[in-house]
Amino acid sequence: MISAEAKARLKTYLDGRESGPGRIVDWILIGLIVYSIITLTIDTIPGIPPEATRFLRISEIVVTLIFTLEYGLRVYVAPQRLRYIFSFWGLIDLIAIAPFYITLGLGLAGIDMRGVRAFRLLRILRLLKLARYSRTLARFHRAFQLAREELAIYLLLTLILLFVAATGIYYFENPAQPEAFASIPHSLWWAMVTLTTVGYGDVYPITAGGRIFTFFVLMVGLGIVAVPTGLISSALSQVRREESDARLAQLVAEENAEGKGDG
Amino acid sequence: MISAEAKARLKTYLDGRESGPGRIVDWILIGLIVYSIITLTIDTIPGIPPEATRFLRISEIVVTLIFTLEYGLRVYVAPQRLRYIFSFWGLIDLIAIAPFYITLGLGLAGIDMRGVRAFRLLRILRLLKLARYSRTLARFHRAFQLAREELAIYLLLTLILLFVAATGIYYFENPAQPEAFASIPHSLWWAMVTLTTVGYGDVYPITAGGRIFTFFVLMVGLGIVAVPTGLISSALSQVRREESDARLAQLVAEENAEGKGDG
Amino acid sequence: MISAEAKARLKTYLDGRESGPGRIVDWILIGLIVYSIITLTIDTIPGIPPEATRFLRISEIVVTLIFTLEYGLRVYVAPQRLRYIFSFWGLIDLIAIAPFYITLGLGLAGIDMRGVRAFRLLRILRLLKLARYSRTLARFHRAFQLAREELAIYLLLTLILLFVAATGIYYFENPAQPEAFASIPHSLWWAMVTLTTVGYGDVYPITAGGRIFTFFVLMVGLGIVAVPTGLISSALSQVRREESDARLAQLVAEENAEGKGDG
Amino acid sequence: MISAEAKARLKTYLDGRESGPGRIVDWILIGLIVYSIITLTIDTIPGIPPEATRFLRISEIVVTLIFTLEYGLRVYVAPQRLRYIFSFWGLIDLIAIAPFYITLGLGLAGIDMRGVRAFRLLRILRLLKLARYSRTLARFHRAFQLAREELAIYLLLTLILLFVAATGIYYFENPAQPEAFASIPHSLWWAMVTLTTVGYGDVYPITAGGRIFTFFVLMVGLGIVAVPTGLISSALSQVRREESDARLAQLVAEENAEGKGDG
Structure with a gap:
């Protein structure tokens, strides 16, 4: 047409x-x-x-x-x-x-x-x-690529941690709160809300055992939640360093080329 | 006067x-x-x-x-x-x-x-x-300038994520809780309170679908919430490195000048 | 067999x-x-x-x-x-x-x-x-090893902080809420839920003194909670840097070996 | 005796x-x-x-x-x-x-x-x-010293932010919830619980204006809460780098001394 x-x-x-x-x-x-x-x-x-x-x-x-x-x-x-x-x-x-x-x-x-x-x-x-078309998105992309495998393993660790936390709290809290911790899937909801530190307050342990268990879960769990922040931060630092190294290498190469031209 | x-x-x-x-x-x-x-x-x-x-x-x-x-x-x-x-x-x-x-x-x-x-x-x-008049504020300013474009894109991503989360939870929870998730704007309130991990507990999903959706939203969302920390941290590191590099370059320049003066 | x-x-x-x-x-x-x-x-x-x-x-x-x-x-x-x-x-x-x-x-x-x-x-x-068998796990392991002593001291600081927070809040809130803050162990539960920013909302201070005390606890406490993130991030950066330095050193060594061979 | x-x-x-x-x-x-x-x-x-x-x-x-x-x-x-x-x-x-x-x-x-x-x-x-007597505590001490001025300014920014947030939410929520947001000091409690993402759920905005204001407070506030993490992380990285640079400088000095001895 x-x-x-x-x-x-x-x-x-x-x-x-x-x-x-x-x-x-x-x-x-x-x-x-x-x-x-x-x-x-x-x-x-x-x-x-x-x-x-x-x-x-x-x-x-x-x-x-x-x-x-x-x-x-x-x-x-x-x-x-x-x-x-x-x-x-x-x-x-x-x-x-x-x-x-x-x-x-x-x-x-x-x-x-x-x-x-x-x-x-x-x-x-x-x-x-x-x-x-922003350079930022490219840098993000590169940082995620660098940290990809690590983020996958972090996801695996998080899933395992969620299951272990849910299993444990089910064991401690189910007898005391048969409604709130009715099953492992119900306990998984608690585990997720707690480990992400959202803490709605709709379910929470009330037994001494459940609370001590929550302490250990949080001590380990917050470290795991902290890891991706560290990963992305570390990857972004590396991308920035690579960029400035590349710029430097180019400058040195140009200078050398000039130097040879003079010679 | x-x-x-x-x-x-x-x-x-x-x-x-x-x-x-x-x-x-x-x-x-x-x-x-x-x-x-x-x-x-x-x-x-x-x-x-x-x-x-x-x-x-x-x-x-x-x-x-x-x-x-x-x-x-x-x-x-x-x-x-x-x-x-x-x-x-x-x-x-x-x-x-x-x-x-x-x-x-x-x-x-x-x-x-x-x-x-x-x-x-x-x-x-x-x-x-x-x-x-503090040097710290200047360093902050420089770090924010370095990370400015990235922070803008993070804000865009956050807004998109909030809308996607609100749309999804509205779909899952509105039939079960027509009061708490009355509309997308109401769901946006939930999305914000959840993704920032504030979690007041005034609104939260109760359906299995809504809870599984919340899991995925949090897995992706916490990564996005973690990015600005990484950005500012990475930018501050770079500012500090630039400062120490500048000091080093100055020292080298001074030494060279002395060297030539001797020659 | x-x-x-x-x-x-x-x-x-x-x-x-x-x-x-x-x-x-x-x-x-x-x-x-x-x-x-x-x-x-x-x-x-x-x-x-x-x-x-x-x-x-x-x-x-x-x-x-x-x-x-x-x-x-x-x-x-x-x-x-x-x-x-x-x-x-x-x-x-x-x-x-x-x-x-x-x-x-x-x-x-x-x-x-x-x-x-x-x-x-x-x-x-x-x-x-x-x-x-992933290289990532090895890197994690190395980073944790680097930050091990620091993480142990952070754990000690966290425990001390939890006890100090629980003691203080017990002093402020026990007279006003004899149920929720019945004893130091009960107050420890509050201290943990607050300092990890989970905040279920099952226990919280209601007196002016308790709230001002909570302010100071959170100002100091969040800094301590932030430290492990920084530690792991910093250790992971170092591991990555060591890896790239090792690669660089190898390349230089190979080049030198070639150079000598030519000479 | x-x-x-x-x-x-x-x-x-x-x-x-x-x-x-x-x-x-x-x-x-x-x-x-x-x-x-x-x-x-x-x-x-x-x-x-x-x-x-x-x-x-x-x-x-x-x-x-x-x-x-x-x-x-x-x-x-x-x-x-x-x-x-x-x-x-x-x-x-x-x-x-x-x-x-x-x-x-x-x-x-x-x-x-x-x-x-x-x-x-x-x-x-x-x-x-x-x-x-641990080396870790010395490193912590050095990192805190490096970031001291920045942490002080962060504290100042946090205090200002808390007051601005409390003033704003008092304006929005006091007519709707005269009990929960009875005064600026009451609103300061909300501001602190929200900006640290603890979110007990004892006070939260219910008006549309208060919720939109909370959105802006959190967008700016979480950035400020994220800064100290970045500061400590960045300072700890620098301390580690200084330590390894010092070790390197010592090695180079020793090598040079040997070289001269040979000459």
């Missing part, structure tokens, strides 16, 4: 990497995402007047149609369409509009699914695009 | 950077801030005897008049008056006295605004001046 | 270090551990139908027999049998099966001990084997 | 730095401290049988007499007696026994002061002596 040149220009606009029209398109889309999030959030509040609800629904239809148009254009201008559709950003773009059409279809079929509607809020993930 | 020399001396006193009278003025003002904070705090306690209230009011008037005089003098001695008025410290100095005159005006107009009166407590921000 | 060669091959299979059959045996055992954990967890839920209970019991018997066979084979193929039995992994393997036989024995003797049954869940510790 | 030599030997025993009798004296005293802590803790439990109470009282008298003897000997053998009495360890040693004699005196005067008795538990501070 349209020339290859127009297509390329359209792609540039949608990518939002260039100044001028592309930047404007970018900010309009960000504004729409934020607007859409706010309306969807308000929409879940019970007891809002029907006129407000009607306005929210209409504005939601308009916004989703714009996002659908954007998605269609992105697929259209992509050099490899399937690759875009199944890429991270392609899937996020689809998640942003799919719940609307699913609830529409279910609604026409007479099924009311509020839950699916809530998923429209996941279009907030599109805001991640704001950070797409 | 007064000579330029007297004006310059007055400025020196108010800045509090020099020993002698300036230092004394400085400590008197700090003492007045602390005294003023204490009286304003006591003033909000309900049921204090009327004589105490009267004394507190009078002492507040005296303290505010002194602060007003100080503010006037600072504006008077400033080389560029508007620049001082709209500077960070100028605004803080204004915040310290403005609520008094606003409540006075409102009181004369027959309006009682306790809220505005509480804002007088914001004069505690003036205590930040204690740290104004 | 069997040849030394067959024994060696069996050992290789059980160790799971080689690709092929050994790897398959490894994954089957991991699958059985996970399956066993899930069934044991479900088994503690009250009110599950009797058929489900029967199925769970039978599958538990089968799994434990397989683990017993595995344990027997491991003891059989071990070069030094006693050494394996009293090694860390040998004890874990025993813990995984012992509770089954103990409850069986107690059951035959007419004693019902649900608590001992729960201990079967400790076979989750066998999952630690997943991380046995 | 006794010879200077015997006095010196006695001092060596009490200091516990040498192997042999001194080490034994040291461990006996540590054991007595631990025993004394346990008995004093048990003593506060209400409803223990009178015989147990009598036994605890007698053993407390014996232990305190031993500690008094030890204190007397320490004062006796100290080269400068007043200096020891007012030293850190001298004061701790006095705190360990003084409450006993104070309660005795008050008891004879017919006054029952349970509070003072609880202070005997502070003799747990004597356990700090365990860490007296």
Whole structure:
């Protein structure tokens, strides 16, 4: 339909990497995402007047149609369409509009699914695009890659610790509180709430044994909870050091090259 | 009215950077801030005897008049008056006295605004001046600047995470607890209280699905909460290293200069 | 009974270090551990139908027999049998099966001990084997070794802090809340829940003195709680740095060796 | 009375730095401290049988007499007696026994002061002596010294933040919850419990404005709470680096000295 040149220009606009029209398109889309999030959030509040609800629904239809148009254009201008559709950003773009059409279809079929509607809020993930081209995200990525294996082992240790804590507290507290610590899965809830130091206060040990056990679990557990902080911190330090070392090495190389040139 | 020399001396006193009278003025003002904070705090306690209230009011008037005089003098001695008025410290100095005159005006107009009166407590921000000339604050500033972009992206990630957590828990818990998880905004309150590990215990999931979802949210969320600690720690390390590298480079440069001088 | 060669091959299979059959045996055992954990967890839920209970019991018997066979084979193929039995992994393997036989024995003797049954869940510790050969675990181990003495002193400081906090709060709160702060041991529970920032909300100070005391305890206490994070982080950084220094030193040594060879 | 030599030997025993009798004296005293802590803790439990109470009282008298003897000997053998009495360890040693004699005196005067008795538990501070000669404590000390000014500024920032948070929440929540947020001091309790993420759940905002304000307070506040961790971590890293640099510098110096010797 349209020339290859127009297509390329359209792609540039949608990518939002260039100044001028592309930047404007970018900010309009960000504004729409934020607007859409706010309306969807308000929409879940019970007891809002029907006129407000009607306005929210209409504005939601308009916004989703714009996002659908954007998605269609992105697929259209992509050099490899399937690759875009199944890429991270392609899937996020689809998640942003799919719940609307699913609830529409279910609604026409007479099924009311509020839950699916809530998923429209996941279009907030599109805001991640704001950070797409930043050096920071690359540094994060590199730090996570460095600490990946360690984080996996930390996750394994955490799971083991949660089970050991749940087993122990079940043994101590089940006779005294058969409701709160009814089973190991119930005790797992306690273990998680305690070891993350959230401590809602809906379940807590009341026996002396359970409290002493909690002491030991927390002494060991907080150390394990502290490890990922240390890991990410340590990895980020290393990434920064590597960056400055690379800069230094480049400077030295340039100087040497000059020195040889002089010689 | 007064000579330029007297004006310059007055400025020196108010800045509090020099020993002698300036230092004394400085400590008197700090003492007045602390005294003023204490009286304003006591003033909000309900049921204090009327004589105490009267004394507190009078002492507040005296303290505010002194602060007003100080503010006037600072504006008077400033080389560029508007620049001082709209500077960070100028605004803080204004915040310290403005609520008094606003409540006075409102009181004369027959309006009682306790809220505005509480804002007088914001004069505690003036205590930040204690740290104004310290090397530490400069190091903090530099570390925050180094980690600025990263902290911004962390804030974006946190906001996205809060929304995703709120959407998910709303889906799981709303049918079981229509009061506590009445809407996405209500669920956002839960998400914030949980991910910061404050865990008041006013809202918490009770369904199995909601609890398993909470597990995943916390596993990912605590990692994100841990990142800023790592960022600031890593940035502070770098600032310290830069400082010691700069000292080292200076020493080497001095030695080389001596070496050449010898040659 | 069997040849030394067959024994060696069996050992290789059980160790799971080689690709092929050994790897398959490894994954089957991991699958059985996970399956066993899930069934044991479900088994503690009250009110599950009797058929489900029967199925769970039978599958538990089968799994434990397989683990017993595995344990027997491991003891059989071990070069030094006693050494394996009293090694860390040998004890874990025993813990995984012992509770089954103990409850069986107690059951035959007419004693019902649900608590001992729960201990079967400790076979989750066998999952630690997943991380046995990873470089990460070695790094963890080295970091903990570096920070060992510091962690011990932190533990001592924490214990002292807990006692000081409990003593103080008992003094302030016992007269006002004789139930919640009935004794120093009761106050220790409060001290632990507060200083780890879990904050269940079952006990908290209500007097002005107790609250001001809590402020000071938290100001000092959070610093102490923060120290182990710093310790482990700092130790992990050092381990990483040592590793990269060692690599660098090796590279330099190789280059020098080449240089000499050329000369 | 006794010879200077015997006095010196006695001092060596009490200091516990040498192997042999001194080490034994040291461990006996540590054991007595631990025993004394346990008995004093048990003593506060209400409803223990009178015989147990009598036994605890007698053993407390014996232990305190031993500690008094030890204190007397320490004062006796100290080269400068007043200096020891007012030293850190001298004061701790006095705190360990003084409450006993104070309660005795008050008891004879017919006054029952349970509070003072609880202070005997502070003799747990004597356990700090365990860490007296460790290199770790020196490293801690150096790290705290490095981060001292920064920690002071962090404390100032925390205090300012607490006041700003309390002022703000008082403004938002006082009309809705006049009991829980009765005054700024009451709100300060909320601010502290929230910013340290303890979150007992005794006070929490219920208005939309108060909750949104809490969000901003936590976003800024957790960053400030995270700073000391970063500071101590960063300082400990630097201390470790300085130590290894010093070792390296020594090695290089030794090598150079050898090199010159060869030349």
